[in-house]
Structure formats: C-alpha cells, structure tokens
Amino acid sequence: xxxxxxxxxxxxxxxxxxxxxxxxxxxxxxxxxxxxxxxxxxxxxxxxxxxxxxxxxxxxxxxxxxxxxxxxxxxxxxxxxxxxxxxxxxxxxxxxxxxxxxxxxxxxxxxxxxxxxxxxxxxxxxxxxxxxxxxxxxxxxxxxxxxxxxxxxxxxxxxxxxxxxxxxxxxxxxxxxxxxxxxxxxxxxxxxxxxxxxxxxxxxxxxxxxxxxxxxxxxxxxxxxxxxxxxxxxxxxxxxxxxxxxxxxxxxxxxxxxxxxxxxxxxxxxxxxxxxxxxxxxxxxxxxxxxxxxxxxxxxxxxxxxxxxxxxxxxxxxxxxxxxxxxxxxxxxxxxxxxxxxxxxxxxxxxxxxxxxxxxxxxxxxxxxxxxxxxxxxxxxxxxxxxxxxxxxxxxxxxxxxxxxxxxxxxxxxxxxxxxxxxxxxxxxxxxxxxxxxxxxxxxxxxxxxxxxxxxxxxxxxxxxxxxxxxxxxxxxxxxxxxxxxxxxxxxxxxxxxxxxxxxxxxxxxxxxxxxxxxxxxxxxxxxxxxxxxxxxxxxxxxxxxxxxxxxxxxxxx
Amino acid sequence: xxxxxxxxxxxxxxxxxxxxxxxxxxxxxxxxxxxxxxxxxxxxxxxxxxxxxxxxxxxxxxxxxxxxxxxxxxxxxxxxxxxxxxxxxxxxxxxxxxxxxxxxxxxxxxxxxxxxxxxxxxxxxxxxxxxxxxxxxxxxxxxxxxxxxxxxxxxxxxxxxxxxxxxxxx
Numbered sequence: 001x002x003x004x005x006x007x008x009x010x011x012x013x014x015x016x017x018x019x020x021x022x023x024x025x026x027x028x029x030x031x032x033x034x035x036x037x038x039x040x041x042x043x044x045x046x047x048x049x050x051x052x053x054x055x056x057x058x059x060x061x062x063x064x065x066x067x068x069x070x071x072x073x074x075x076x077x078x079x080x081x082x083x084x085x086x087x088x089x090x091x092x093x094x095x096x097x098x099x100x101x102x103x104x105x106x107x108x109x110x111x112x113x114x115x116x117x118x119x120x121x122x123x124x125x126x127x128x129x130x131x132x133x134x135x136x137x138x139x140x141x142x143x144x145x146x147x148x149x150x151x152x153x154x155x156x157x158x159x160x161x162x163x164x165x166x167x168x169x170x171x172x173x174x175x176x177x178x179x180x181x182x183x184x185x186x187x188x189x190x191x192x193x194x195x196x197x198x199x200x201x202x203x204x205x206x207x208x209x210x211x212x213x214x215x216x217x218x219x220x221x222x223x224x225x226x227x228x229x230x231x232x233x234x235x236x237x238x239x240x241x242x243x244x245x246x247x248x249x250x251x252x253x254x255x256x257x258x259x260x261x262x263x264x265x266x267x268x269x270x271x272x273x274x275x276x277x278x279x280x281x282x283x284x285x286x287x288x289x290x291x292x293x294x295x296x297x298x299x300x301x302x303x304x305x306x307x308x309x310x311x312x313x314x315x316x317x318x319x320x321x322x323x324x325x326x327x328x329x330x331x332x333x334x335x336x337x338x339x340x341x342x343x344x345x346x347x348x349x350x351x352x353x354x355x356x357x358x359x360x361x362x363x364x365x366x367x368x369x370x371x372x373x374x375x376x377x378x379x380x381x382x383x384x385x386x387x388x389x390x391x392x393x394x395x396x397x398x399x400x401x402x403x404x405x406x407x408x409x410x411x412x413x414x415x416x417x418x419x420x421x422x423x424x425x426x427x428x429x430x431x432x433x434x435x436x437x438x439x440x441x442x443x444x445x446x447x448x449x450x451x452x453x454x455x456x457x458x459x460x461x462x463x464x465x466x467x468x469x470x471x472x473x474x475x476x477x478x479x480x481x482x483x484x485x486x487x488x489x490x491x492x493x494x495x496x497x498x499x500x501x502x503x504x505x506x507x508x509x510x511x512x513x514x515x516x517x518x519x520x521x522x523x524x525x526x527x528x529x530x531x532x533x534x535x536x537x538x539x540x541x542x543x544x545x546x547x548x549x550x551x552x553x554x555x556x557x558x
Numbered sequence: 559x560x561x562x563x564x565x566x567x568x569x570x571x572x573x574x575x576x577x578x579x580x581x582x583x584x585x586x587x588x589x590x591x592x593x594x595x596x597x598x599x600x601x602x603x604x605x606x607x608x609x610x611x612x613x614x615x616x617x618x619x620x621x622x623x624x625x626x627x628x629x630x631x632x633x634x635x636x637x638x639x640x641x642x643x644x645x646x647x648x649x650x651x652x653x654x655x656x657x658x659x660x661x662x663x664x665x666x667x668x669x670x671x672x673x674x675x676x677x678x679x680x681x682x683x684x685x686x687x688x689x690x691x692x693x694x695x696x697x698x699x700x701x702x703x704x705x706x707x708x709x710x711x712x713x714x715x716x717x718x719x720x721x722x723x724x725x726x727x728x
Contacts, residue, residue: 005593005601108604132600132627165602165627166589250627257625323630338631343613343647344576350611374610 006169008162011133012100013038015140018172020187021098022067023047025055027425028456029074030109031163032102036072037459040469048459048468051392051425052077056084056099063093063153064198065189068144075103075116080392080426082119088153089123090208091198092215095187096147098140100156102163105293106320109160109455111372111389113318115294120155120271124212126219127155127271128231131252133167139268141172142231146222148187150215157270159293161250161320220272231268232277237261243330244285246278246302246309248292251321255291258326273298275305282307289330293321348377353496353522354448357417358383360495360503364510366415367406369399371427373419374455375448392422396430396445403439411441412510418445420478421453421461428481434515435486442514444506445487447478450524451531458527470530472538482517489516496522568621569687570629573676574648575640577611580676583701584638585616587680590697592620595689602627613647620689636686638679659683663724664717674706674713681717685725691718 006014013035016024024039024046026032040046049055052073059071073081078101085099101119104110120127128143130136136158143154196204222228235252237243239261247255248267255264265281267274282288282302289310290299299311312329315337321329328337348355358378361368362385370376370386371394379386388398399416406414418427427447434443453459460466465475482490489509495502502520509516523531571588575581585601592599603616617629634651638659645660652658664678677698684694698714699707 003593005589005599160604161602161627164604165600166586167600167624167627168593168598253626254628257630322628323626324632338650341613341647341650343615343644344611346577346610346612348610377610 003168003170005166006133006137007034007164007166008130008133008136008158009034009164010038011137011169012140012156012158013042013044014169014171015137016070016098017042017044019141019144020068021070022095022187022189023059023062024070024072025049025058026070026072026100027052027055027077027080028421028453028459029077029102030456031104031160032072032074032077032100032158033456033459034163035070035100036468039070046468048461050462052081053084056081056088059097059099060084060088060091060093060153063095063097063147064091065191066095066187067189068096068098068148068187070098070100072100073102074110075101075114076110076112076391077101078116078119079114082123085119085125085153086123087200087205089125089212090200090205092151092208092211093147093153094151094192095189096144097153098143098147098156099153100158103157103159103294105159111391113294115297116155116157117270117297118295120157121297123155124216125153125155125271126150126216126269127157128268129157129249129270130162130268131248131250131266132162132165133169135268136162137169137171139231142268146219150219152212152215152219155271157249159249159320165250216272219269220275223269223272223274224276228269228274232274233266233268234281235264235266237263239263241285242287244281244288246281246288246290246292246298248298251291251293251326254321254323254326257323259330267298270298273301275302275307278302279305279307282309291321291326291329345380346377347380348374349525351525353450353494353525354378354520356495356499356502357446357448357520358385360499360506361385361415361417363503364507365413366510367402367410367413369395369402369414369416371395371416371418371422372455373422373448373453375417375419376455378417386417393418393426393430395422396427396434399445400430400434400437400439400443403441403443404437408441411439414443415506415510416443416445418447419454420447420449420451420463421459423447423449423478424462424476428485431482431485431487431517438515440513442512442516444509444516444518445482446506447517447519449478449519449521450527451521452524452527454524454527458524458530464531466534466538470534470537472541478519479517482519487515487517489514490519491516492519492521494522495520568619568624569636570634570653571618571636571638571683572615572629572634572648572651573618573638573640574613574615574644575676576644577614579614579640580673581614581616581640584640584676584680585618587677587694587697587701588618588683589620590700591689591694592618594693594696595620597621597689598624600624600627613644615648615651636683638683640675640679657686659721663720668716668720670709670712670716674710677710678713678717678720681714681719682721682724684714684718685721 062069599620
C-alpha cells in the first residue's frame with residue numbers, strides 16, 4: 001500500500017472516509033479545521049455548524065439514526081458543546097459518534113491551554129489519543145469500534161503537533177474500510193424508538209447514569225486486555241529495565257527520542273486509563289516517570305491508584321513538551337529555560353478593511369470589549385484598541401456588563417466588537433440580552449463582517465450563504481437578526497470605502513442612549529477573490545437550474 | 559521494538575521566514591522529496607497566525623526512523639532563512655557547525671521570479687543533502703501548478719549553482 005505524507009488532520013479525515021462516516025460536522029478552530037475540509041475534499045459529507053454545541057447535537061442525532069458520525073472542534077469548542085456532551089454520555093448512541101477535540105498546549109492560536117482529558121473524566125466518556133498521523137488514522141477505527149460496541153460517544157483528543165505535523169501514513173486497502181465493525185448494512189440509517197434510553201427526564205437519567213458507569217467499567221477492563229494492545233502498548237528500549245516512561249500522544253515520541261534506552265508504556269486510551277497495566281509496568285522497571293503535556297492527569301490518576309512514580313515539575317505544566325524539555329524533566333532540571341525566539345508577531349493584513357475601525361476606536365479612546373478572530377490583532381500596536389478578549393461571543397455580554405455599572409461618561413465609550421462568524425457562533429444570544437436588558441446609556445455593537453471565517457483560513461458560515469464546500473444555501477442576515485431581536489438602530493457601512501462616514505456614524509451612535517448595531521461590511525482581502533469566484537459559481541448554478549426547470553417542466557406548466 | 563540504532567541518522571532542517579513567503583510550501587516540498595526517496599520523514603510547524611505576516615518556522619526531519627516531529631533547539635543541521643530579519647530570530651536552532659543558508663545567498667535580481675526564493679534556497683540546500691536531486695525536482699513540480707514549473711525549476715538550479723560556488727570557497 002502507498003505511503004502518504006499526511007498531517008494528523010488529513011489522516012483522520014481519510015480514516016473517517018474509509019470508516020464510512022456518513023456525516024461530519026463541526027465549527028472551524030485551529031488546529032482542527034482541516035479535518036472536515038479534507039473529509040469534504042475526499043468526498044465525505046461535511047458541513048460547518050454555527051457553533052460546536054449545534055454541531056455535536058447534529059452529530060448526535062445522526063448517531064441516533066444508526067450511522068457513524070464525526071464532530072470536530074478545537075479544545076475551547078468543547079466548552080460550548082459540553083452541555084449536550086455530558087447527557088449524550090447517558091443516552092449513548094445507536095451508530096457511532098466520534099467527537100474530536102483538538103487541544104492547543106502552548107496556545108499557538110488559542111486563548112487558553114485547557115487540557116480536555118479532564119472532560120473525558122468529567123463526562124465519563126472513553127478518550128483516545130494518537131501520537132502521530134499513522135495513529136491518528138489507525139486509532140480512528142478503534143474509536144468507531146468502541147463507540148459501536150458500547151453504544152457510547154468517544155472523545156478523540158488531538159493536539160496542535162499531532163493535527164499539524166505531517167508524517168507517513170499507510171492506509172488500509174480502500175475496500176477494507178467499509179467492513180470495519182461488520183457489514184455496511186450494520187450501520188445503515190434507521191430509527192428505533194427508545195424513550196427510556198434517550199429522553200433524559202430524571203426517572204430515565206438515573207438508570208442511564210448507572211448504565212454509563214457499567215459501560216466504562218467494561219471499557220476499562222477491555223483497555224487492560226490484549227484486545228487493546230494497539231492502543232496501550234509497551235515499547236521496549238535498549239536500556240533494559242532501569243528507566244520506564246509512561247506517556248500519551250506526541251509526548252510518546254519526544255520521550256522515545258529523549259531517552260533512547262527507556263522502556264515506554266504508550267497510552268492511547270487515556271480514559272479509562274489502563275491502571276493495572278501501568279501498575280505492572282511500574283513494578284517492572286527501576287525508575288518510572290510519567291511524561292505528559294499539560295495537566296498531570298495520568299500522573300495524578302495513577303498515584304491515586306497507589307502507584308509510586310515520578311512526574312514532571314510544575315514548570316512543565318505550561319506550554320508544549322519537546323525533546324529538550326523531556327530531557328530536562330528526566331534530569332529533574334528546574335533551572336530557567338532559554339527564552340523562546342521572539343520573532344515578528346502577526347498583524348492585521350496591510351489591506352485589512354479594519355485598520356480604519358481600530359484607528360477610529362483608538363482615536364476616541366473607546367473601551368472595547370473584543371472577541372475572537374483575526375480582528376483580535378487590533379489589540380497589537382499601533383492600535384492597541386481592544387480591552388477584553390475572553391471567549392467566542394463574549395464581547396457583547398462583557399460590553400453590556402461594563403455599560404450597566406460604569407459611570408455614564410465612561411459607559412458611553414463602551415463598544416462591543418465582534419466578527420461575522422463569531423456573531424453567528426454565539427453573538428446572537430448576546431444581542432437578545434442587549435434588547436432584553438438595555439443599559440441606561442444604550443450600547444453599540446460593531447459587527448466586523450468580512451464575509452468569511454478569516455482567522456482559521458476563510459471558512460464559510462451561515463452568514464456567507466454558502467456551505468462548507470462553497471455551494472449556495474440560505475443566508476443569514478446579520479442586520480435582519482439585529483432588527484428582529486429588537487435593536488432600534490441598525491446600520492450597514494463599508495468602513496474602508498467611507499472612513500469619515502464610519503467615524504461620524506460611530507460617534508453619533510455612541511452619543512445616543514439607544515441600542516445600536518453597526519455592521520462594518522467589507523470582504524476580507526485574502527478571501528475576496530475566492531468569494532467572487534464562488535458567487536459567480538452560485539449564479540451559474542442558479543441559471544442552470546432555471547434553464548433545467550424550464551425544460552423539465554411539463555409543457556402545460558411552462 | 560525500539561533499539562538505539564533504529565533511530566539511525568536523522569537530518570534536521572529548519573526553514574524560517576515571514577508569513578506569505580512560502581516557508582511552509584518549501585518544507586512541504588522538502589518533506590515530499592524525502593518521502594519520494596523512500597525515507598522516514600516528519601515535519602512540524604505552527605500555523606494559524608502564519609498568514610498574518612508574522613514569523614513562521616517549519617521543521618523537517620528525515621532519515622531511517624524519525625521520532626519527535628520537532629527539531630530540538632540547537633540540533634538543526636541546516637537552517638534555511640527566507641527573510642533577513644529572521645536570521646537572528648532562528649539562529650539558536652542550529653547545532654554547532656550547522657549550515658545557515660540565508661536569503662542573501664540568492665540576490666533577488668538574479669531570481670526568475672521573486673516569489674521563488676523559497677525554491678531557490680531549496681536548490682541551495684540540495685547541495686548539502688543526501689537526497690536525489692530528481693526527488694526534489696519531482697516534489698517541486700508536484701507542489702506547484704504546471705505554469706510555475708519552469709520558473710521554479712530555474713530558481714532551484716540557480717540556488718544549487720550558487721551554493722556550489724559557496725561550498726567550494728575556503
């Protein structure tokens with residue numbers, strides 16, 4: 001079979017295709033975005049949801065319908081999806097549901113470095129973690145098998161280095177994919193009523209929680225058994241039994257390179273952990289060290305089970321691990337690390353339409369509740385025109401909170417700034433709050449609508465009116481939503497074409513004790529050419545459909 | 559089984575530059591060439607912010623058996639830099655005695671197209687690597703649309719020639 005050089009994201013997409021995944025959904029987020037894009041390019045059915053919660057719910061519904069479903073998101077996306085996730089653990093699924101969480105230790109492109117292995121423990125879900133692209137491909141099939149065997153959603157944790165590093169993948173033969181876990185007919189879509197299993201009123205949820213814990217106990221026993229040998233395995237080193245390392249994910253590879261002599265217990269099933277295998281492993285070596293990125297999840301769990309081991313010093317909780325850091329951990333070195341190279345920071349593109357916006361916000365000393373996207377770069381010099389950035393959609397709620405409590409003179413300077421994709425993701429409920437509990441001084445929400453999810457590489461969203469693969473669909477109107485929820489003043493302006501007009505408008509709306517939404521609309525310079533191409537393609541499709549309709553209709557209806 | 563000798567000799571290359579210069583394209587080409595040569599290969603970089611004009615680096619490792627995808631600091635055999643401002647930023651990745659290929663090796667005026675500096679520097683790098691030139695050229699062609707093949711193959715040859723002159727210098 002051919003060797004291919006694939007990123008972890010591409011490898012998962014290929015596995016999803018070969019595993020006959022019927023539907024992939026998610027919300028773009030570095031480093032997970034390329035999974036669904038690649039799945040779509042390979043011919044899979046993939047779509048962007050407005051946010052991760054909706055994506056998970058759509059995937060869950062598909063899995064209730066007996067098919068194999070894939071949901072992708074970055075780590076912080078799982079916070080948004082956590083509500084359905086925890087109860088989906090109770091209801092379980094009929095088909096398979098694989099939920100990918102792409103964590104970002106070191107925060108290469110994120111607002112925090114939360115360790116989502118904690119979610120697997122909290123929700124009571126099995127979690128699989130691959131180390132490289134081959135494992136990202138291979139383990140996906142195991143995830144599907146676990147999901148179908150125990151009728152349970154499976155969390156699939158990747159990290160930035162697994163998602164974006166490329167390594168060699170040998171895929172299963174193309175016809176082998178349809179067969180995993182039985183014939184394709186085994187996951188043909190159909191619905192069976194199961195009211196007590198899926199309607200989580202307390203009377204049904206109480207036994208469901210017990211069922212979940214029983215499933216987890218079975219999966220834990222499976223994880224200890226030779227059946228799970230591909231996931232949890234001991235890789236002997238050249239140095240005999242003097243040093244044993246316990247690692248998961250990409251840390252397995254750093255560990256193997258940093259300590260060529262060490263024997264390594266590689267853990268691919270990070271929840272439930274193979275505690276007894278770890279106990280036997282620890283007993284077989286003279287010194288045992290847990291090498292894991294982020295929180296000490298494995299180390300704490302194994303210690304709680306009474307296994308004596310060493311773990312990393314606290315300073316290595318922060319940031320990614322690499323070979324050099326693993327060497328330091330093994331040497332117990334807690335001396336200050338060399339400062340990372342300080343290169344040129346990213347900045348707003350020279351032709352970004354929002355230079356004017358940030359220049360104006362700065363000029364008038366606005367208090368800017370910001371949001372998540374490349375427009376967050378307005379926080380950097382020369383503008384430094386952003387005061388808060390917390391979570392997707394938070395600009396509106398945070399802006400309103402400031403408006404409610406600040407003295408009027410200050411409150412009138414508060415502006416919420418949010419991008420179009422972020423607005424669709426979770427800005428709409430903020431607008432509802434604004435209309436429902438208006439601050440005395442009013443409020444101004446500035447929606448920077450550049451017609452794309454620019455930050456993550458120009459993905460479509462409901463507001464672009466095009467699907468993941470750029471085909472026309474219903475288009476959400478930002479100004480229409482604002483009007484519908486009860487915002488009194490809704491204006492659309494091109495801040496690039498009319499900077500003076502934009503400044504006048506902003507000052508006027510800030511002075512008025514009213515609720516205002518300003519949609520600053522101008523396509524992203526990086527996306528503009530593509531957007532024109534897709535609009536043309538949509539127009540062609542419409543024309544062709546009209547022609548087709550004219551010819552296909554019976555003559556009497558023409 | 560992971561024996562000490564199975565790690566083998568791994569060549570570590572770090573490419574550095576600014577967003578938009580084709581750093582990641584160049585590392586894709588180099589990694590593909592190693593794949594074509596039948597070697598184990600991994601590459602790693604952080605993207606996400608890379609389109610926004612900031613510093614970009616990409617690590618490519620190839621040889622008998624590659625473990626970590628990232629080149630450990632101070633262990634790069636080669637550092638290929640596309641932007642003068644990034645030379646000092648990235649220099650710490652090089653091992654003592656490692657080779658720096660900086661953009662001044664290929665004068666912009668001599669390039670058939672200024673956007674092909676990345677491929678020209680790969681041509682320069684090819685003088686030092688134990689990779690078949692044909693594998694590199696095949697990878698260049700596979701990575702670019704056909705209309706750019708000729709100009710990039712010329713850039714590659716230019717870089718290769720310029721590096722040969724430098725290698726000969728004492």
